[in-house]
Amino acid sequence: MRPFIFTKPATADQALIKKTNQAQFIAGGTNLLDLMKKHIALPEELLDVTNALPAAITANTKGIRIDAMVRNSAIASQAEVLSQFPLLAKAVLAGASPQIRNMASTAGNLLQRTRCPYFYDTTVPCNKRIPGTGCSAMDGDNRMSAIVGYSNQCVAVHPSDMCIALAALEANVLVTGRDKKQHSIPFKDFHRLPGTTPQLDNNLPANAVITAVEIPGNRFQKNFAYVKVRDRDSYAFALISVAAALHMEAGVISEARLASGGVAHKPWRWYKAEQFLKGKKPSAENFRQAASIAVGETKPLANNKFKTVMLQGAIETALQNCLTA
Amino acid sequence: MERKQSFSRRFFLKTTSFAGALALIPPKAKALYTELKQRLIPTKEIMPLTVTINKKAYEVKADSRTTLLDLLRENLHLTGTKKGCDHGQCGACTVHIDGQxxxxxxxxxxxxxxxNVTTIEGLADGDKLHPMQQAFIECDGFQCGYCTPGQIMSAVACVNEGHTRSVAEIKEFMSGNLCRCGAYNGIVESIQKVAI
Incomplete structure (x- = not known):
């Protein structure tokens, strides 16, 4: 690890004043420390924000606000989350291990880097790690890589489970810039597709800080599911994950949400499939067709064609599980 | 093509005058040198810190890069906590901070x-083992024993959290601790025994 100066700002304002391109925020540290040990992240200064940022979950009539420093395990066991946003709790529990969930912060979860093996291997080219060097995964072992939304410069996938639920629930990311102005970024616009700038994972303004995530109230308390397919039963990143939520009125689907992890550089929403389900009966045939519409959007790479079959099954299963949740 | 190993008069004058110019502005040259050195070989940041481990307060000076694991093992010689992968993938280094x-x-x-940090050394009450330690012995919860301190710390937390309602739940909430000997059945049994 490269030596660094350590400071612990007491307030968010102080943290923002000290934030430069060479200084990085640290909260849970579960991703950043790992990257620093591997010399992928080389900050000259670490700003410990565990005291500077708030750590409360507050519910009101419009929805729920989860502060930046709320640990993942706290989200998964909070009463209001469990009763009003059960999909979120389910997705959080599908990610990482109990130890890591006790450490990982809400804001940090949004900012975690990809787990593409070539990003972690500093002996090979990677456009995300060092722009312009090339993508080793493109023609390499791309079994875990993206099947949609990738570019010829990067095929990495977004690793979070929590973010898949937040995408499906159309959360907003609250951000404070150095000018102390608050912005609200819709979740779908927070993470980026690789395009020609794969080194950028998200649209967080330079030297800004995430203060909270807000989820608007919804009607997905009854019919929801989170399906995660991975190499082992627990404590592994997703090959395919699906967050599904339905609202039914008079026997037909009035609102549907479908999002996936393990498929793209950002949490991916299947808008066309959602649109198809609207007004339809919740039948196995309709679920099959919705899944086919989603699969139709994908373009697998040489070693991950299996992911399209897996996605078809995962979406059908998730939608089916919505009815029995 | 052969390359001659010789220095021209021009080269000699250039380099010596540059060195001379540097010598004439010593503070700036020194600053440049330290800045360059800092960039190439950044200096270690040594920090004083106070930590409470197993109810005992320690005051130590450590490099800012020191992880809690290295502090325990290298600085304080509390070697019960094990280093497995050092990348958060195996759980061998599991400890409790403020009970979590x-x-x-x-x-x-x-x-x-x-x-407040609690390590495997802080579980037993004198010579009396913690019920989980006793259960691991009775249920054959280990073979080589390397992952065991982490397994036991995780198991104690698993019981405290109440994630012991079924074998499936225990397995799910113990998935952060790998055991390459495969003593999983004994570990699950130990947890069930303590959870009752």
Missing amino acids: RVLSCLTLAVMTTGK
Whole structure:
């Protein structure tokens, strides 16, 4: 690890004043420390924000606000989350291990880097790690890589489970810039597709800080599911994950949400499939067709064609599980 | 093509006058040197820190890069906590901070200032083993024993959290601790025994 100066700002304002391109925020540290040990992240200064940022979950009539420093395990066991946003709790529990969930912060979860093996291997080219060097995964072992939304410069996938639920629930990311102005970024616009700038994972303004995530109230308390397919039963990143939520009125689907992890550089929403389900009966045939519409959007790479079959099954299963949740 | 190993008069004058110019502005040259050195070989940041481990307060000076795991093992010689992968993938380094199980390899020591850390050494009450330690012995919860301190710390937390309602739930909430000997059945049994 490269030596660094350590400071612990007491307030968010102080943290923002000290934030430069060479200084990085640290909260849970579960991703950043790992990257620093591997010399992928080389900050000259670490700003410990565990005291500077708030750590409360507050519910009101419009929805729920989860502060930046709320640990993942706290989200998964909070009463209001469990009763009003059960999909979120389910997705959080599908990610990482109990130890890591006790450490990982809400804001940090949004900012975690990809787990593409070539990003972690500093002996090979990677456009995300060092722009312009090339993508080793493109023609390499791309079994875990993206099947949609990738570019010829990067095929990495977004690793979070929590973010898949937040995408499906159309959360907003609250951000404070150095000018102390608050912005609200819709979740779908927070993470980026690789395009020609794969080194950028998200649209967080330079030297800004995430203060909270807000989820608007919804009607997905009854019919929801989170399906995660991975190499082992627990404590592994997703090959395919699906967050599904339905609202039914008079026997037909009035609102549907479908999002996936393990498929793209950002949490991916299947808008066309959602649109198809609207007004339809919740039948196995309709679920099959919705899944086919989603699969139709994908373009697998040489070693991950299996992911399209897996996605078809995962979406059908998730939608089916919505009815029995 | 052969290259001659010789220095021209021009080269000699250029370099010596440059060196001379540097010598004439010593403070600036020194600053440049330190800045360059800092960039190439950044200096270590040594920090004083106070941590409470197993109810005992320690005051130590450590590099800012020191993880809690290295502080325990290298600085304080509390070697019960094990280093498995050092990347948060195996759970061997599991300890409790303020009663919550965490990975000490992904925790900066300096970030535990003012917190209560409990390691495997802090579980037993004198010579009397913690019920979980006793259960691991009785249920064959280990073979080589390397992952065991982490397994036991995680198991104690698993019981405290109440994630012991079924074998499936125990397995799910113990998935952060790998055991390459495969003593999983004994570990699950130990947890069930203590949870009752």
